[in-house]
Amino acid sequence: MKISSFDLNLFVILNAIYTEGSLTKAAEVVGITQPAVSNALSRLREKFDDELFVRTGSGMVPTQKTENIISDIQSALSLMQQSVNQPDSFDCSITERNFKLSLGDITEGRVLPFMMKEIYKNAPNISIGSYNYRRVDQVHALATNNLDFVVDPVIPDSDEINSYKVFQDHFVVIHRDGHPIERIKNLTVDDLLSQKFINVSNRRKGLHMIDLELEKTGHRREIALRCQHFLIAPEIIRETDAVIMATHSFAKNNDLPFVEIPAELPQMEYFLSWHKNDEGDGGHEWMKDLIIRAFEDALK
Numbered sequence: 001m002k003i004s005s006f007d008l009n010l011f012v013i014l015n016a017i018y019t020e021g022s023l024t025k026a027a028e029v030v031g032i033t034q035p036a037v038s039n040a041l042s043r044l045r046e047k048f049d050d051e052l053f054v055r056t057g058s059g060m061v062p063t064q065k066t067e068n069i070i071s072d073i074q075s076a077l078s079l080m081q082q083s084v085n086q087p088d089s090f091d092c093s094i095t096e097r098n099f100k101l102s103l104g105d106i107t108e109g110r111v112l113p114f115m116m117k118e119i120y121k122n123a124p125n126i127s128i129g130s131y132n133y134r135r136v137d138q139v140h141a142l143a144t145n146n147l148d149f150v151v152d153p154v155i156p157d158s159d160e161i162n163s164y165k166v167f168q169d170h171f172v173v174i175h176r177d178g179h180p181i182e183r184i185k186n187l188t189v190d191d192l193l194s195q196k197f198i199n200v201s202n203r204r205k206g207l208h209m210i211d212l213e214l215e216k217t218g219h220r221r222e223i224a225l226r227c228q229h230f231l232i233a234p235e236i237i238r239e240t241d242a243v244i245m246a247t248h249s250f251a252k253n254n255d256l257p258f259v260e261i262p263a264e265l266p267q268m269e270y271f272l273s274w275h276k277n278d279e280g281d282g283g284h285e286w287m288k289d290l291i292i293r294a295f296e297d298a299l300k
Helices: 009-020 023-030 034-048 064-084 105-122 135-143 189-193 209-216 230-239 248-253 282-298
Strands: 053-056 059-062 097-102 126-131 149-152 161-169 171-174 196-200 222-227 243-247 258-260 268-275
Touching (some): 009 023, 009 034, 009 064, 023 034, 023 135, 059 064, 097 282, 105 126, 105 230, 105 282, 135 149, 135 268, 171 248, 196 230, 230 243, 243 248, 268 282
Parallel strands (some): 097 126
Antiparallel strands (some): 053 059, 149 268, 161 268, 171 258
């Protein structure tokens, strides 16, 4: 088969079916109708003399022929995408562009003030949308340009995604001024766990990473309040004896006292993730740098 006789757009559609496992979702990614994707698949089957995908109850499953060729096709598409991106053409001072980010509420508080200050000063025509995407939807949103970046403790599980660690900080126990915990000498884990805790989670059930680690050592903390957003916690802490396990920078930014935890716990990490197809795009590189600088400022 000569490449000159092949419609290269078919490779884009083949990759979309492979990554999405569905003709309908592939159509959304590519920006065409579902019948057009079906027609393209028929042409691909004829070209390769193979079914390429088999329809099952769980979606379109690739044949061995597809598995054999998909890696080379994805590499070629990535190279072509990088070739058409023009990093030198981006001028933040005049460009009109909207960047869509998936951020949690505490991350918004850390970075958006710094980012918007920079944008108002240097890039007045650029705007930002901040959304909270479920982890299961993040890769699809990045692939379809519904998102430009994700900031999360978990890197999306996909070979299509690149990532960079932007934040790392240790946990402390944060409390109000004059809290009885301040008077305890030689503080122990049991002393801490006798306190009433605020637990922040947007899930209806399930343990926090800290609780999973505590359970390994036979410890459990008493949860007085389970709420959805970190930004409500400081006001509750100031008015009650409730405490919270959160990062050192969270305590500092909210001007709240804290005690160190006398135990080894994993540190909180956040990763900036994006789709490989966006590599080399000037605007994307500019926004990536701005987000990284915002996190650096948050840790000062």
